[in-house]
Amino acid sequence: MSRLTTRAPAKINLTLHVLGRRPEDGYHVLESLVAFADVADTLSLDPGPGLTLDISGPTAGPAGPLDDNLVLRAARHLLAGLPDLTAGAFHLHKELPVAAGIGGGSSDAAAALRLLAERNGLPLDHPAIMAAARATGADVPVCLDPRARMMTGAGEAVGPVLNLAALPAVLVNPGVPVATAPVFKALGLAIGQSLDGEKHPSIAAGLDADSVLAAITPARNDLEKPALTVAPVVGDALELLRAQPGCRLARMSGSGATVFALFTDGECAETATRAVRSAQPGWWVEPTHLA
Ligand SMILES: C[C@@](CO)(OP(=O)(O)O)[C@H](O)COP(=O)(O)OP(=O)(O)OC[C@H]1O[C@@H](n2ccc(N)nc2=O)[C@H](O)[C@@H]1O
Numbered sequence: 001m002s003r004l005t006t007r008a009p010a011k012i013n014l015t016l017h018v019l020g021r022r023p024e025d026g027y028h029v030l031e032s033l034v035a036f037a038d039v040a041d042t043l044s045l046d047p048g049p050g051l052t053l054d055i056s057g058p059t060a061g062p063a064g065p066l067d068d069n070l071v072l073r074a075a076r077h078l079l080a081g082l083p084d085l086t087a088g089a090f091h092l093h094k095e096l097p098v099a100a101g102i103g104g105g106s107s108d109a110a111a112a113l114r115l116l117a118e119r120n121g122l123p124l125d126h127p128a129i130m131a132a133a134r135a136t137g138a139d140v141p142v143c144l145d146p147r148a149r150m151m152t153g154a155g156e157a158v159g160p161v162l163n164l165a166a167l168p169a170v171l172v173n174p175g176v177p178v179a180t181a182p183v184f185k186a187l188g189l190a191i192g193q194s195l196d197g198e199k200h201p202s203i204a205a206g207l208d209a210d211s212v213l214a215a216i217t218p219a220r221n222d223l224e225k226p227a228l229t230v231a232p233v234v235g236d237a238l239e240l241l242r243a244q245p246g247c248r249l250a251r252m253s254g255s256g257a258t259v260f261a262l263f264t265d266g267e268c269a270e271t272a273t274r275a276v277r278s279a280q281p282g283w284w285v286e287p288t289h290l291a
Pocket residue numbers: 013016026027028029030032100101102103104106136137138139140153154155180181184253254255256
């Protein structure tokens with residue numbers, strides 16, 4: 001069978017409310033509207049015997065040791081449940097910044113599960129695929145079918161596809177890797193503690209861009225404040241984006257340090273991209289659409 005290829009897009013948390021910390025495993029309980037960008041890693045599979053991975057691209061180095069790569073970890077979880085599946089040789093072209101709050105590794109892992117599902121004729125909602133996604137990481141289930149939807153629990157519960165209008169946006173990563181666990185830790189919640197912040201807005205399916213903006217503006221990313229203590233440069237990125245003409249909202253994604261800004265239109269997003277690149281030549285700055 002010939003090579004199979006899929007894109008592994010960046011995940012953006014348009015909102016991220018932390019509701020508390022659950023007693024069973026200390027994971028934080030979240031409510032998050034997740035969307036996906038059109039910037040992505042690319043994963044291919046040459047089906048065959050065994051399971052291997054090679055990796056190329058500008059962020060291949062920071063992604064860490066090959067054997068620990070989330071592509072292999074996800075594949076191993078699936079093969080542990082279904083040992084007769086055919087895997088083969090994966091090739092990952094890594095372009096997304098690593099440890100960046102945009103779930104690049106999670107999206108790569110989900111992409112691996114998609115390719116294995118396709119090769120072996122499994123539906124994406126097969127229990128073994130879902131179990132492998134959950135076992136690989138909290139963000140992997142929502143990345144399996146990367147379209148805007150609500151994510152709840154520790155990340156394992158994903159709502160229906162929302163079919164939101166594509167939002168013109170700019171993503172900015174200020175070049176500082178931020179690990180997820182220390183940001184959650186900096187929130188300072190005790191195991192079993194619940195928070196009673198402002199409730200997450202309900203997001204109806206099929207909203208146009210103005211309605212998405214109106215719905216998410218009063219919401220928040222509760223990890224922004226703790227992330228600022230770990231990586232103060234997140235504040236500089238937000239400030240620079242908010243100063244750009246046509247910027248309607250700027251917020252951090254996930255545990256950072258990537259921030260996104262939503263713009264009135266694609267032209268403003270392109271103009272802002274040029275301005276931020278020129279002000280901060282070392283930063284990763286990408287115009288995109290989120291949906
Ligand atoms: C914060 C989010 C928001 O989408 O994204 P990123 O910033 O990683 O992109 C996710 O919840 C991250 O998901 P993921 O990166 O897959 O997390 P995991 O590898 O499962 O967990 C890493 C660590 O984060 C903490 N963690 C993660 C998820 C969660 N709901 N509660 C937690 O407390 C735990 O300390 C865990 O050991």
